Amino acid sequence: MTRGGIVVEKTEYDVIVVGSGGGGFTAALAAHERGLDTLVIESTDGFGGSTARSGGGVWIPNNYALKKAGQVQPDAEVKEYLYSIIGDGVSRDRIDAFVETGPEALQFVRDNSAADFTWVPDYSDYYPEAPGGKASGRSVEPKPINGKIIGDEMHRLTKSYTKAPAGMVVTQADFRKISLGMRTLRGPITMIKVFLSRLFTTLRGKQMFGMGMAMMIGMRKGLQDREIPLWYDTPLTDLDVTDGRVTGVVVTRNGVEQVLKARRGVILACGGFEHNEEMRQKHQRAPISTEWTTGAAGNTGAGIAAGEKIGAELALMDDAWWGPAIPLPSGPWFCLAERNLPGSIIVNQAGKRYGNEAAPYVDAVHTMYESAERTGIDHFPSWMIIDQRYRNRYLFAGLGPRQPFPGRWLKEGVIVKAESIERLAEKIDIPADSLKETLETFNGYALTGKDLDHGRGDSAYDRYYGDPRVKPNPSLGVIDQGPFYAVKMVPGDLGTKGGILTDAKARALRPDGSVIEGLFATGNVSAAVMGNTYAGAGATIGPAITFGYIAANVIADQES
Structure with missing residues (x-):
């Protein structure tokens, strides 16, 4: 007025x-x-x-x-x-x-x-x-x-x-397909669709x-x-x-x-x-x-x-609306597909898995806190362990398959790289024998398709972001192809x-x-x-x- x-x-x-x-x-x-x-x-x-x-x-x-x-x-x-x-x-x-x-x-x-x-x-x-x-x-x-x-x-x-x-519009439905990289035809087809859509809408002044x-x-x-x-x-x-x-x-x-x-x-x-x-x-x-x-x-x-x-x-x-997050130098990356894709595990500082990595993200962090309290083992940070096969296949924290991790991520210790599991364990200060044992057990589960410790892949939700080409369980994949990577994981959230x-x-x-x-x-x-x-x-x-x-x-x- x-x-x-x-x-x-x-x-x-x-x-x-x-x-x-x-x-x-x-x-x-x-x-x-x-x-x-x-x-x-x-x-x-x-x-x-x-x-x-x-x-x-x-x-x-x-x-x-x-x-x-x-x-x-x-x-x-x-x-x-x-x-x-x-x-x-x-x-x-x-x-x-x-x-x-x-x-x-x-x-x-x-x-x-x-x-x-x-x-x-x-x-x-x-x-x-x-x-x-x-x-x-x-x-x-x-x-x-x-x-x-x-x-x-x-x-x-x-x-x-x-x-x-x-102008790049990626829907939630698109993201699921793109996260699999070139593993299915839907990934590249979706990327082409996204790029063409961007081109056409830009030409039309939108x-x-x-x-x-x-x-x-x-x-x-x-x-x-x-x-x-x-x-x-x-x-x-x-x-x-x-x-x-x-x-x-x-x-x-x-x-x-x-x-x-x-x-x-x-x-x-x-x-x-x-x-x-x-x-x-x-x-x-x-x-x-x-x-x-x-x-x-x-x-x-x-x-x-x-x-x-x-x-x-x-x-x-x-x-909170929790979710495991990677504390990147530019800000936290809230992990969705990364945890569900085969060829990854999350371990505590004793080198042990403590839950279903592909579980709903709120549950994943509840488990992180509860396991730390129950065992007295430090879980902060936890570490996601992946290998080169995983990096060659899938998107990760916004990076395309085979795309090298930025030097700053490596320099600041958010990502740790090593040619062997023993050396990786040494770099992140966790027991090498324990991590090797954890991987051997998990790799056995990946071959049978049944995670006897935490039931990863049993739920339809676990499999949503999985890789349909990985059998018999799209959420379980062997981790054995160096170099190996450890990714720092903290209890992130979408809000309280x-x-x-x-x-x-x-x-x-x-x-x-x-x-x-x-x-x-x-x-x-x-x-x-x-x-x-x-x-x-x-x-x-x-x-x-x-x-x-x-x-x-x-x-x-x-x-x-």
Whole structure:
């Protein structure tokens, strides 16, 4: 608004959404659709958060994209699956709300933004053998989108943590094929398709994006079309409370602290605390580091701290969306396919395997910590052992098959190379006899196709990123062709999963179970509906979208 020719910002809205990721944008779009005057605030100078940095997977069973692909399942079976893997740590009504409302929420995003989604074929649930699990998968991903549709806002889009050439769009479905290099025809064919697509779209003047960036471009277009204001560089410092009800937010804006009033409610969607060293040291197991996360830089726990300050209960603060990561000089590389491909193992500093390397990534790090505590053996770092055959065949941390490891990786000790196993063990300071014995045992399992120690390759999920040309188990391959490599592995994460405990309506709760009126939370600022587990690819973003949608509609349904 203007007064006397001077632009004056409003300081009162019906709804204020804190955070500009998938959950926050869904909440803002839904609140606007219900006729609520809505503001989105963002602590950084860009939008998208961890959603934009991610692969963009969304795990919402029975959504419209899955129905189109014929991948539907009764809600009762979906709930059975989630109940079985999550256990009693999360209330059933929250799980039920996610299952029952999720498809409606994703349909709403499609109908009210430029984001659209498609099934990721055969990307298995992470526990497909559990009751109600689905080996063909229930993950969907954003369709590629032209970034130019949002104009100058493109320079504010948070970039993916994996760097690809401009205009190069690799979907999750593509990545699986490309990771196998030349091992199947699908790998080179997919690469040719990706390069040709880049050429054609560039010639047509388009700037295409995929994965999480595509989702956030599409959602940002939705906000633009509806003229929903988004304020950058406006960090939350506190919550405004009147008579026990949250009535607004305290922010720093243009270097000045001010109160923004929210007549109907505040929705926190501002991420976890992965970049807050003090909170991580307080709540999580050692060793831990803010240097090992791929979460967005703005995720410093401000929303969680503000909620705790006014009496919100916190839960799951010791947990995260873990995954073994390589601490590269340029930043952590979150390992997906690398662990599942045959011809690799991960050992502790005694040279022993301690778990199924191809397990869901959250479980892989849980096992890393638990094994270290149980045995007293140092697992930090652990080491992935591979040989030259593996390097000749597969992509690794963004490098093509046969492509030499960068000298800086070798110089800084992230990658260690040796002509023999004995020399490799000496270089990484682990017992050579132990490592040799471990490899001999594992190589025997690879020949029989049965990992008798940890069951690697038994699950359909283990085999998703495996090599179909390796028999009898696509996740198990012999390691015996020098030179050999040891790759440093640490407990990385996609973000933390602990935060404000909420109910099935996304309302913040106190320790006694009472509701903090006016305060809602979704995404990683809230305690994950997935509990300590991870249902499938996109089980972070799916609930964030769903409970952002729920929160906005609960606010709209309340009497003003």
